[in-house]
Amino acid sequence: MTEWGQLLPLALTIALSPLPLAGLLLMLLAPDGFKAAAGFSIGWFLGVLFSATLLALLSSLLPHDRSAGTRLLQVVVPLLLGVALIVLGIVQWHDRPERGAEVPLPRWLMALDRLTPARATLIGVGYAAFRPKNLVMAAAAGVVILGAHTDPTGILVSVGVFTALASITMLGPVLAYAFGGAAVRGRLVRLREWLVRNMPLITVLTVLVLGIFLVLAGLGEGLRQALS
Template identity: 30%
Template structure:
């Protein structure tokens, strides 16, 4: 179990740093339905991560490493594909063309001179969201957004590489989901813990994420692209 959990720690942290669920939940927490919509978006985000990971593990059919300790060829091929796709996403992000909002409307362009930028349409209409819509949005942002989807597939693939039981893999996936939920979960905790005093903190967090989203995601995608491609080339050439 320890090996499987060790494989997904970095992926969980990477997904937790995704800007748009954090920005989205901060916006939800400024609406009249904050007490229900904020947690609903967080729940949807967690469900999306769990759904993608579960599908990948089920498709893998419990295929672990070979007798020689090498992962199955399909796992290495998947890592290579994911690495190339993440490299492509990193280039798009670095060039300012990332479209990673998920769930309706892409990412806003990078802000200029520290100013706020126009937000996607769904972010401008959060006042009208119901808890069900917030739940669906959170699920879409984690399960359908290209960057998060690729990282979740890569995390589940890393779990599948290990020679562990189905129960241990499920625990590792649960740890990944918990880590991935820390990003959007932090504003929710601050809101309920500090109430009105949290507004200034959440506004600053939202602005910071808007300003640095492109750089954060470009670096994350580049690092994981190098890791996945390196693993795949090493395994396939062994």
């Protein structure tokens, strides 16, 4: 499987995060909340960039000779991540609230609409860079990028594109709010309500689909190596 066939699901796993997206929309739609939402989205971008760059650099310390160990990592890492996500999705499905039950939002999420832009930026950096799921995906991305490039330019370009894809769900609503007018803002209100109402199901489906995709990516890479 190509480099981006493996990197895309990793970036989407970071991007498709219902809880921080709901928090971003709460900030964005609060009175005078645009600056805080913009700070959170920029912080998210910087956090992903930091973790992806750091872990890609750490991955670059591995041998560059495409040894059997490096090739094995390209197969085993997505397989293990995929299986872990599938198991997590099954557990979350079992523990989901009953249909029609009200889904309470965490207290910290409800407080986001009162943040200053500086604090929102710091929270965005911390949430994107140090959330365990994001760190694992960034580590896997570093292994994939290492397997595709040995030159620094290629690594930096791949990290940059990966970061942009992983941040699109946080940057997109802010840009839409700023330039889309009243109609777009109304859609963002409906999106926030839909996210809050369906967050458990969205989370489960996202985890399961991406887990299956990662398993298929690992199997595809293993097949490619076996045939090459």
